[in-house]
Amino acid sequence: MKKHILLPTDFSDNAWSATVYALKLFNDEECTFYFLNSTKMKASSMSNISNRLLEAMSRTALDNLTELKEMAETTNANANHTFEIILSAADIQVAIDLAIAKHHINLVVMGTKGATGAKEIFFGSNTVRVIKKTKQCPLLIVPDNFNFEIPSQIAFPTDFTRHYSDRELKYLRELIELYDSKLRVVCILSKDKLTGVQEYNMTMLESYIENYDYSFHFMPNYAKKTEEINDFIELLEINMLVMVNYKHSFIEGIIKEPVINKIGFHPIVPFYVIPD
Structure with a gap:
């Protein structure tokens, strides 16, 4: 049965590392991978941001998602795998929940930290929230820079x-x-x-x-x-x-x-x- 795997990303190296692990883990499985990015900002950060700037940020995020999809297709020449992109203006947890329901997601794969993750932090704040809130399907957390090895x-x-x-x-x-x-x-x-x-x-x-x-x-x-x-x-x-x-x-x-x-x-x- 085809798997549908969600890859939330903030375009950090850690997020890409988690993606690479997922691609290798399911190398022999027929999968569709969905790159998800949320452009939602905290209310405190939005007070001085114009609609024009928000639109520019969304365009940049869409460009980054497209590049990420093309990079995955290039580096992962696997006939079993296809890729889609999802750009959401919703909060990351809401975006994940919506994607799980709409695309019948079987697994969410994330890195431990985001782009600003400090070394002393176990999980980034978004990862912690996703662990707490995601109840519809399993979640796979991949350590930063973890080299793939078969889970024997x-x-x-x-x-x-x-x-x-x-x-x-x-x-x-x-x-x-x-x-x-x-x-x-x-x-x-x-x-x-x-x-x-x-x-x-x-x-x-x-x-x-x-x-x-x-x-x-x-x-x-x-x-x-x-x-x-x-x-x-x-x-x-x-x-x-x-x-x-x-x-x-x-x-x-x-x-x-x-x-x-x-x-x-x-x-x-x-x-x-x-x-x-």
Whole structure:
């Protein structure tokens, strides 16, 4: 089935890096990629801007989108891939929601930071908003300047306190099937052993993934969860991190405080977020 992938862009190097990763990840898949740019400005920035200047900015954005499309077509000579452009005057989140609905988007791919992203920031403000608000389809966050590597090892952190639905795990299974990846389910133990509910949820999860190459890993609670997950990523040479973004989830804790030295976590591999 043909995939429809949305690529929000601010024309930064980070956004292009995320685009390149997406093109390589879905190299063998039939896809239409949609470059989306929003020209919406904050109200405080618009007070002294004339309509003529706004029109000029829109024309520039459209020219940049057209150039981006042509560059993608030139550098990615892949018969499986086609490209479209979307210029929106709406707020970036509204623009993304509208595009998802109109073009039946299966995945949104973004970089971690925008054009003005500082090195110490975990996610740029737009990326954080998109993680919080996007519920219609999964989101893939690609680290800055990340060189593509086949996601042969996928980590799926969970505490087994929640039962996952078939819809949520469908996205995970589709990702595994792209490259016949190995799934590493990792649980950071808060107590010596699992509760009855955790045991049940683990059994149910296993039934959903029984046809794949998977393994369960249990880690003692020796540091911040963020640090432990990074340790796990490095130890097992993980290529992609997958999480479900539900209320009070681990992701929610990360995006509430997006400064690395307070969180102790940075996206060292692509981060695939499944909506609740």
